[in-house]
Amino acid sequence: DTEVTQTPKHLVMGMTNKKSLKCEQHMGHRAMYWYKQKAKKPPELMFVYSYEKLSINESVPSRFSPECPNSSLLNLHLHALQPEDSALYLCASSPAGTSGTINEQFFGPGTRLTVL
Amino acid sequence: GQNIDQPTEMTATEGAIVQINCTYQTSGFNGLFWYQQHAGEAPTFLSYNVLDGLEEKGRFSSFLSRSKGYSYLLLKELQMKDSASYLCAVRVGGGFKTIFGAGTRLFVKA
Numbered sequence: 001d002t003e004v005t006q007t008p009k010h011l012v013m014g015m016t017n018k019k020s021l022k023c024e025q026h027m028g029h030r031a032m033y034w035y036k037q038k039a040k041k042p043p044e045l046m047f048v049y050s051y052e053k054l055s056i057n058e059s060v061p062s063r064f065s066p067e068c069p070n071s072s073l074l075n076l077h078l079h080a081l082q083p084e085d086s087a088l089y090l091c092a093s094s095p096a097g098t099s100g101t102i103n104e105q106f107f108g109p110g111t112r113l114t115v116l
Numbered sequence: 117g118q119n120i121d122q123p124t125e126m127t128a129t130e131g132a133i134v135q136i137n138c139t140y141q142t143s144g145f146n147g148l149f150w151y152q153q154h155a156g157e158a159p160t161f162l163s164y165n166v167l168d169g170l171e172e173k174g175r176f177s178s179f180l181s182r183s184k185g186y187s188y189l190l191l192k193e194l195q196m197k198d199s200a201s202y203l204c205a206v207r208v209g210g211g212f213k214t215i216f217g218a219g220t221r222l223f224v225k226a
Contacts, residue, residue, distance in 0.1 A: 004158075031212050042203055042216035043159065057211055083204035090158055094212070103148060103207075105214070 004108035006091050012114045015081060021111045023074040023091030030096035030111060032064060032074040033105065037088045050096055079114045088112050118142045120217035122204050126128050127195055127223045136189045136220045138204030149205040150189045153219065159203055163189065191222075199224045 004025045013019050013072055023032065031050050035043035048056035049068040063085075065077040092105040119141045128134040146158060147166040156223035160187055164224070165171055165180035165187060178188040201219040 035211070042218050042222070045213060048212045050212060055211060096149070102147070102164045104161040104164060105159075107160070109158050111178070 004091055004093055004106050005006075006108035006111050008052040008111055009109070010112050010114075012116065013078065013081065014116050017081075018077070018079045020078065021076040021089055021091075021113075022078075023093075023106075023108055024104070025071055025093040026072055027093060027106065028071075028095075029106070031092035031094045031103070032069060033094075034069060034074070034076050035090040037090055040045065043090055046054075047076075067110070079112075081113075083115050086113055087113045117136075118206075118208065118215050120204055120206060122202075122217045122220045124218070125221045127225060130194055130196060130224055130226050133190065133192050134195050134199060134222065136202050136204075136222065138187045138189070138217055140204070140206050140217075141159060141186050142189070142208050142215060144208040145182060146166050146207040146209060148180055148185075149207070149214070150176075150185050151205060151216075153201045153202040154217060155200075167206070170198075188200075194224050196224050197226070221223060 001027045007022045017037045033048050034046040045058050047066040052068045058113045063080050067075040088110045091108040094103045094105045121138040121139045149164050150162040152162050163178040170179045175192045181188045201221050203219045204217040205214050
């Protein structure tokens with residue numbers, strides 16, 4: 001299984017809602033990532049988990065809360081979002097090897113989020 | 117600061133060869149990736165360079181010069197399905213932080 005899956009595919013939420021994005025991989029990867037991508041822009045790194053521990057938080061507002069319950073799952077909890085948070089949210093995973101490994105990222109199809 | 121530059125758009129003809137350049141100025145360097153992204157889809161990994169030189173993978177090759185902060189992706193025997201955005205990305209530091217360039221939109225015409 002060389003796939004990263006994300007649910008839901010599309011999400012529309014109001015500014016007072018609480019919702020969660022889910023990501024799953026079964027490739028044995030021990031690094032997992034959340035990116036935000038606006039139209040015609042590159043992916044922007046939000047969070048990285050390495051061995052289920054948060055290793056990078058790119059100064060993301062607290063209305064985004066990541067969670068890594070186990071080595072296969074990654075969640076992004078959303079609360080009190082703003083319309084400017086509307087974007088494609090991509091999850092990725094990679095091996096977490098040290099020297100000599102490529103650690104290329106495998107991306108999921110993304111969740112297209114619209115905040116009203 | 118971190119900066120990755122790529123041309124915004126390129127157009128090439130089916131069957132031809134195209135070279136997409138990428139220059140970078142980053143604090144720390146731990147490898148350069150090229151990804152392909154079709155409109156509305158997720159990026160997919162194409163190639164990786166960490167040492168100077170050329171890496172060849174079928175119709176795709178990627179080159180790196182660390183002293184010049186420069187890489188290119190070479191696509192040969194272009195096909196219509198190669199129309200996509202090509203993202204240059206640099207891993208910085210010893211961890212997993214990867215910075216993406218804005219991408220080059222390639223249009224392949226018949």
